[in-house]
Amino acid sequence: MPSTADTILRPSDEVADALASGAPVVALESTIISHGLPQPRNLEVARELEQIVRKAGAVPATIAVLDGVARVGLSEAELVRISTETGLRKLGQRDLPIAAAVGASGATTVSATSFLAARAGIRVFATGGLGGVHRGWTEDQDESADLDTLARTRITIVCAGVKSILDVPATLQRLETRGVSVAGYRTDTFPGFYLTSSGRPIDWRIETAADAAAVMRGQDALGGPETALIVANPVPLDEQLDPELHDRVLAEALAEAAKAGVTGQAITPFLLSYLVRGTDGASLEANLAAVRGNVRLASEIAAAWAGKA
Numbered sequence: 001m002p003s004t005a006d007t008i009l010r011p012s013d014e015v016a017d018a019l020a021s022g023a024p025v026v027a028l029e030s031t032i033i034s035h036g037l038p039q040p041r042n043l044e045v046a047r048e049l050e051q052i053v054r055k056a057g058a059v060p061a062t063i064a065v066l067d068g069v070a071r072v073g074l075s076e077a078e079l080v081r082i083s084t085e086t087g088l089r090k091l092g093q094r095d096l097p098i099a100a101a102v103g104a105s106g107a108t109t110v111s112a113t114s115f116l117a118a119r120a121g122i123r124v125f126a127t128g129g130l131g132g133v134h135r136g137w138t139e140d141q142d143e144s145a146d147l148d149t150l151a152r153t154r155i156t157i158v159c160a161g162v163k164s165i166l167d168v169p170a171t172l173q174r175l176e177t178r179g180v181s182v183a184g185y186r187t188d189t190f191p192g193f194y195l196t197s198s199g200r201p202i203d204w205r206i207e208t209a210a211d212a213a214a215v216m217r218g219q220d221a222l223g224g225p226e227t228a229l230i231v232a233n234p235v236p237l238d239e240q241l242d243p244e245l246h247d248r249v250l251a252e253a254l255a256e257a258a259k260a261g262v263t264g265q266a267i268t269p270f271l272l273s274y275l276v277r278g279t280d281g282a283s284l285e286a287n288l289a290a291v292r293g294n295v296r297l298a299s300e301i302a303a304a305w306a307g308k309a
């Protein structure tokens, strides 16, 4: 059977209706659910994030590939699938056509989710922390495909910065080079994922969801390369991970990963789960606090963008 846009990329009826009527829609990724969070908490989180979007008056579109079809907006049974199915793959943007051809199922990373959301006509996307340049890049050139995709995809991504397991200054540098717009939401420093601040300054600060929508209109009015807007939204201070605990356990995690020879797609899930265990779950709570805040803000931005707020 030939692959057509129809058979390979399928929005749910609810998402299609919302997009057709100009209602606010927020894209959510599935890798954080399948590979970034422990079971069984991940399923509760998948449901909770959708609930936050709905309460804010927008439609959630969790994105994943199921049996070779990129699905935009999942049913309850499909959320259970991405939370519990063993052997579910982690798919970046480059993996999508291959997964479609062989009928594979997988969770989508920021790169794949941004790409599919934009293709489906969704402009706003919420996640936890972006991928980026890994520490030790000079040895293995591990830079997440998230950055490249954001340099050529017109999406607004709300995140708590980039994951602190990464080389944050190098990642910010790459975002600058690749022409990706970055604005801090009510902050002058770039957020540090589990931590409120990475300690790095940020060039631009916005105060409201309406400001973000104005930036998005500016992107479209100016034309030029189809780049993303990163809205960097820090985890509240009283919900961040204790910075000393963070630094200590992260150093252990990085040493452990090097010793075990973990590389490639496996490194991010390895480090995140090491942190969960090494902090007795405190990193998980900080991660979730960050994601919830991002989903809330993304819902407000989607409403402002749709002209409903």
Ligand code: PSU
Pocket: 029, 031, 032, 035, 036, 037, 108, 109, 110, 111, 127, 128, 129, 130, 131, 132, 143, 144, 145, 146, 264, 265, 266, 268, 272, 287, 291
């Ligand atoms: N944010 C989180 N947890 C995660 C991720 C983001 O709070 O697990 C995922 C995203 O899907 C992101 C991916 O795209 O980690 C990055 O993986 P890699 O470094 O292999 O590109």
Ligand code: MN
Pocket: 142, 143, 144, 145, 264, 265
């Ligand atoms: Mn990588």
